[in-house]
Amino acid sequence: MNIDTREVEERMAHFESVCRREEIKLTHQRIEVFREIAQTVDHPDAEQIFQRVRKRLPTVSLDTVYRTLWLLNDLGLLTTMGSSRERTRFDANLDSHHHFICAKCGYTRDFYSTELDHIQLPDSVDSLGEIEATHVEVRGVCRQCIDT
Amino acid sequence: MNIDTREVEERMAHFESVCRREEIKLTHQRIEVFREIAQTVDHPDAEQIFQRVRKRLPTVSLDTVYRTLWLLNDLGLLTTMGSSRERTRFDANLDSHHHFICAKCGYTRDFYSTELDHIQLPDSVDSLGEIEATHVEVRGVCRQCIDT
DNA sequence: TTTAATGCAAAAGATTTGCAACATG
């Protein structure tokens, strides 16, 4: 499923203006990588983006895709799902709980809230599938990282 | 920071009973890996768990830690943070939004809710650090995976 | 004793890096 043309164009314009402001060169590769991700509602990984961009730009390389994605992330033009460059982390807390995650150091703490445990989801979510669990993820900067 | 002794003991007892029920052998390695993760409020990755368990069980190997963690996950004794065995996924949607993620196939869709955008977090969260963004993650099974 | 689980070593997979060639501003 794709984003409508107007929205894609707005995103492209924003991307170009940020690159100019930051004096980052608008290469073919960057334009196509950004367009690819700006264009779709799924949340592809680096390899998928590589394969899709490749169709239009057959000489692009996977490492350029990686470099571009992290650059775009640093520029605030995209975000990552889950706490980015991290490995899988495990959690033996089976009670309903929520997470605070530090964007800088990865520090993560559980917090509890019966109110959040019962948040009402919009009807549109039901049409996506069967819901198993809902939890809130708070991103921020932890005490420790603020102080340093 | 650690979990209190009573809670750890409850978790250990539950772990042992599930292993017996499933006829899964209670090896030293499994006991210590589970204890390690049952004991802490941080959410360690496989390597961290390996290093900590190693102190008590110097011959344990990293691949056993991995095998054990996924086993415990399959048994429902622990969960993973973020959509587990997946690579980093990128998102160019900068508007405030929330995610539905299929636990089986990884299908992910954004959904919007002004109500969820303004959920009230408990005060305890403020003490953890500075909040930058809050979003809701819904795990479930998507239409496609239900049908097949 | 039987069978599953472990440790080792090697393989596989994912991501990053150094560097010479190249394209952008």
Place this chain on the structure above:
DNA sequence: CATGTTGCAAATCTTTTGCATTAAA
């Protein structure tokens, strides 16, 4: 034209797998 960016190949890092040995039930 100068410098930042790319593609390549190799390195690195993470996770998984095959197999002989070991240990739990």
